[in-house]
Amino acid sequence: MGRNTRKRRMPLAAKAVAASAALALGGGGLVWANFYASAHESDPSQNRTKSTAAQVATIDCPDVGQQLSNVPGRARGEVDGELASMDQQITDAYLRLITTRQAQAGDAQYVQNAILGPLKDRRKVLLDRIKLEINRAGGQAPGNLDGLASCSGRPADQPQPNDGQNGDGQSGDGQDQGDGQDPNDNGNGAAGPFADDFVDINDVQPNSRNLPNGLAANGRSGSRGTFTTKCGVNENNLFNSDNVIVAPGVGNGAHHMHDYVGNQSNTAFAGDDDLGNADTSCQNQGDKSSYFWPVLRVQDGTQEFDANDQGGGAEGNVGKILKASQAELRFVGNKRSKVVAMPKFLRIITGDAKAFTNGLTNANTSYSCTGFEDRQATDKYVLCPEGSQVVRTSNFQSCWDGQNIDSANHRAHVAFAGADGNCPNGFKAIPQLQVRLVYDVPTPTIENGQVKNPYAVDSFPEQLHKPITDHNDFINVMDESLMNKVVKCLNQGKNCT
Structure with a gap:
């Protein structure tokens, strides 16, 4: 299975630009x-x-x-x-x-x-x-x-109440451009990102990340080992805009494109049997787990394969898809206790694809640069110096209710451990998945409050490609033998692959 072939639609950007060409407004580039x-x-x-x-x-x-x-x-x-x-x-x-x-x-x-x-x-x-x-x-x-x-x-410029964001609006000089063109339209109808969505990594304070679900590793004393699975960087070009966790049986349920590594049969219509019988890109063939996240793009005018498709250009996700140069998938333990095996087909979502409008309750994303990873930006994309690469990081919930592989809201069956490593009452510590993605990203140009050729994560159209909407998905399809190996490595303090 490869790239999706959905019904083609006129790109959202084309519709937006055509309808608003005579009404280009300032205030940060949104056509408001x-x-x-x-x-x-x-x-x-x-x-x-x-x-x-x-x-x-x-x-x-x-x-x-x-x-x-x-x-x-x-x-x-x-x-x-x-x-x-x-x-x-x-x-x-x-x-x-x-x-x-x-x-x-x-x-x-x-x-x-x-x-x-x-x-x-x-x-x-x-x-x-x-x-x-x-x-x-x-x-x-x-x-x-x-x-x-x-x-x-x-x-346009009103953060959600109590969301902890600082300056997540849009900047600009507020002047009508007068030429029928929006200076912040990078091919998607001025739907973001904007200059204020970016920060120089040197301006990010070390150790300042303060989202509720922090990225600090949970364990170094109770179960100190690690297990790394190597599944590539989507060399098979497996993309689709489905989400089998949130919208099973619904094509284009995500409204944005996903990268997939590991399981090669993940579509909206895949059941557990399909996932269990699938091929895998992981070196260890016992790992048929599905690891997937929104693609990262550069809005540089490139006409990708999905330029006119739902989930792609038809919904404002435009430009060149960037493939990660590294995709590190690592499981770690718990600070206070041993971990137990994850059940097969356990589904976990970390982060929130709608965090721009929902607020930060479930947000759990981070952007940084190689060589600067003590500096983690939460609601900004980072500008890295020459020779440094962009890093996307997300850590998953590491406590399980001991019964369910999913829940109605896809969150209640798992939880984050507390700062002391304790799981909520009735929950058990499981291996924590940590995903680190590294990209060679051309540095955007920002001049006079305008950004050209920005990079951005794919998003629901109304989320305006905000970095805080980044998220990550996982379905455990390890065989019993491999999962037992993972648990043993973590509990015995070993570092395994």
Whole structure:
């Protein structure tokens, strides 16, 4: 299996640029509309630029899936399908947002009346279906679901409350460019990233990473060993925009492209039998686990194989896909205790693909540079000096509830160990997967608050390619013998491959 061949659509960027060419606005490069513009103001151009807090950059919807921690097993397939339909609704609404700028400029209520209102109605239909499916399967739907129907217009430069971010908005001189072209449009309709999404690695303070789920290794005393599995860097060019964990059975469930190493049969339609019988890119053929993450791209105008496809250019993910020069997959132990074997087909997601609108509760990403890895940027892409490479790091949850290989919200069955190494009550310590990806990235050019040829992680369209949305996925498909070896290595303090 190789690259996906989805139904082709006109690229999101092309639609956005075509619709907004006559309405290029400043304020950091987003092609915005002023949500609260007054029809009585004498100078409309000032309305468009004077207050970033009054401009709609993207659509912010409650993450319904994270509220569903108790869905009966026989209802999960249907519920996951409804959640995937919700994601498609948001994508469609975001597309409408960025392709109706002319109408928005003439009507301060256009976004609410023509986009957010209808989106609420469509989400309400799906929420009613979810409640019905849960209750019909013998469960009890959360009482707050109806309150999750409404979405809002996310202002251009307004961090989420209490999200701990600093300056995650967009910079710029706020001037109308006047030539019908947006200076921050790098081929995706000005959907990011922006100059303020980047930081020089020398300006990142050492040991300053402060996300709730830190990247410090969990173990060096209780189970001190390591196990490294070598699975390549996706030499087989296995890409698709599916997500078999979150949206099983739904093509393009991720709305962004994934790199895959290890298991070679991971699609939205793969069941456990398919994964168990698959080929693997791992040197140890006993490891058929699936390791996958969003691709990293340089927005340099390259027309990739998915330039017109869903998950690719049709949804704003454009430019040259960068293949990692190194993909290090390492399992480590627990600070306080021995670890137990992971169950086969255990699924774990670390990080949050919707962290820009969700906030940092589940964010767990890090960017750094080789030679500077004591400096970890949490909500920024890093600019590395000559001779240094970009490093993406993510560490997975290392405590398991002892029963389930997945959960309704794909998080409740696993947890992070505390700073002291203790797992939550009822959870058991398991090997912790740490993924370190190294890339040769051309350094973007930033001048006068504008960034050219930036690199960015693929994302849901409305997440604007923010670095905080980076995430990583894992399905354990090691055979019993290999998993036992991993556990033994960690518990005996050995370093194994």
